[in-house]
Amino acid sequence: MAELASMSKYEAYKDSGEGWISKVPEHWEIKKLKHIFFEKKHTQNMSLNCGSISFGKVVTKDDDKIPHSTKASYQEVLSGEFLINPLNLNYDLISLRIGLSEIDVVVSAGYIVLKNKVNMSKEYFKYLLHRYDVAYMKLLGSGVRQTINFNHIANSLLLMPPMHEQTAIANFLDKKTAQIDEAIAIKEKQIELLKERKQIIIQQAVTQGLNPAVPMKDSGVDWIGKIPEHWNEVTKIKYISSLKGRQGWQGLKAEEYTDEGPHVLSSAHFNNYIINWNKCPRVSYERYLMDTNIQLQIGDILLMKDGANMGKLAFVSDLPGPACLNSHLLLFRSLKDKHSGNIYFNSKYMFFHMMCVEFQDYVKINGTGATFLGISQESIGNYQLCLPPMDEQEMIVSFLEKESLRYDEAISQQQAQIEKLKEYKTTLINSAVTGKIKVPGVV
Numbered sequence: 001m002a003e004l005a006s007m008s009k010y011e012a013y014k015d016s017g018e019g020w021i022s023k024v025p026e027h028w029e030i031k032k033l034k035h036i037f038f039e040k041k042h043t044q045n046m047s048l049n050c051g052s053i054s055f056g057k058v059v060t061k062d063d064d065k066i067p068h069s070t071k072a073s074y075q076e077v078l079s080g081e082f083l084i085n086p087l088n089l090n091y092d093l094i095s096l097r098i099g100l101s102e103i104d105v106v107v108s109a110g111y112i113v114l115k116n117k118v119n120m121s122k123e124y125f126k127y128l129l130h131r132y133d134v135a136y137m138k139l140l141g142s143g144v145r146q147t148i149n150f151n152h153i154a155n156s157l158l159l160m161p162p163m164h165e166q167t168a169i170a171n172f173l174d175k176k177t178a179q180i181d182e183a184i185a186i187k188e189k190q191i192e193l194l195k196e197r198k199q200i201i202i203q204q205a206v207t208q209g210l211n212p213a214v215p216m217k218d219s220g221v222d223w224i225g226k227i228p229e230h231w232n233e234v235t236k237i238k239y240i241s242s243l244k245g246r247q248g249w250q251g252l253k254a255e256e257y258t259d260e261g262p263h264v265l266s267s268a269h270f271n272n273y274i275i276n277w278n279k280c281p282r283v284s285y286e287r288y289l290m291d292t293n294i295q296l297q298i299g300d301i302l303l304m305k306d307g308a309n310m311g312k313l314a315f316v317s318d319l320p321g322p323a324c325l326n327s328h329l330l331l332f333r334s335l336k337d338k339h340s341g342n343i344y345f346n347s348k349y350m351f352f353h354m355m356c357v358e359f360q361d362y363v364k365i366n367g368t369g370a371t372f373l374g375i376s377q378e379s380i381g382n383y384q385l386c387l388p389p390m391d392e393q394e395m396i397v398s399f400l401e402k403e404s405l406r407y408d409e410a411i412s413q414q415q416a417q418i419e420k421l422k423e424y425k426t427t428l429i430n431s432a433v434t435g436k437i438k439v440p441g442v443v
């Protein structure tokens with residue numbers, strides 16, 4: 001941000017008449033979009049691959065998944081033409097919907113293809129239209145699906161700097177955004193390395209303990225390998241843990257959700273193992289009381305047992321009140337030894353164990369289903385593991401909580417720096433394409 005503040009400004013500015021543009025250099029032209037671009041006539045071309053727009057880039061799609069009759073309705077977009085996805089603007093307010101095509105493809109007939117009427121730096125207009133997309137175009141359109149056409153955007157105001165300035169701005173942004181993207185990629189790699197290191201520490205602690213010098217013994221199970229000599233014998237998780245899934249009221253309908261009452265938790269309501277209770281729908285107490293199996297307690301472990309997020313975990317560290325889970329989640333809670341009355345495992349220890357590669361791989365390998373992958377309660381119950389004594393479980397949990405916090409703080413710092421870089425990139429592009437700064441090379 002300091003670099004932006006130190007950059008040169010133009011000598012004189014004028015009001016553009018458009019809020020998202022604000023003031024612009026006095027010598028820049030302000031033109032309506034329809035005076036710069038025209039909508040290309042729908043052109044069929046079955047010889048080209050299918051494509052679409054994804055995050056501001058025109059990309060190819062798998063032709064094998066597009067029926068011949070559908071492709072016949074597609075329209076041509078060639079390299080150097082601009083493509084706009086004007087469909088369902090209200091469904092996605094983040095992705096860039098305008099892109100400068102670098103390939104020749106055919107796309108849905110619902111897309112808008114623009115060709116330039118005037119001489120221009122297309123790279124400059126790529127950046128300008130990305131800003132126009134985010135700041136203005138998504139506000140256009142109407143109806144439930146908020147879909148627009150060329151007439152909706154035709155009278156939008158755009159900027160037309162002198163050609164040499166367009167080129168200088170595009171070159172400047174190409175260089176600077178590449179540098180920012182590289183810095184972001186480095187930090188993303190650092191985050192992955194931190195996550196990998198954290199995973200290794202958890203893995204070692206829950207499968208081998210904290211003392212590397214302790215005598216080891218063969219577990220008798222190939223994939224478990226050697227374990228500390230004093231640890232308990234191999235057991236199946238169904239012998240030490242209750243496994244509960246929702247058994248009652250599967251007929252629940254969305255219209256039954258209420259503003260008050262017990263929360264209903266699904267995998268959509270937790271991320272990075274943390275539950276966001278504010279996102280959960282609620283049901284009546286009558287519904288909640290129908291199935292005691294899935295009424296949550298602090299310390300419960302939750303596992304997504306099917307779908308794309310199979311294996312996803314959450315730990316119930318707090319409760320906002322009565323809460324239960326939906327039919328796609330499985331609840332784990334330690335059983336008690338019949339003789340001693342003691343629980344078999346510290347729930348946080350078991351949670352760390354379930355984060356490990358062994359458990360997650362087991363879930364994935366044992367998932368079944370051609371179109372909708374899922375793992376049965378029986379398969380989960382047959383998962384084998386070895387437990388340390390309870391006092392050692394507690395020591396391992398204490399160690400891993402401290403180590404996890406240390407790594408999570410380091411990851412958060414990297415993520416915060418990435419967000420600042422992304423914010424800087426956005427501000428830099430906006431400032432350059434609208435003339436708030438004079439880029440190097442502009443006289």
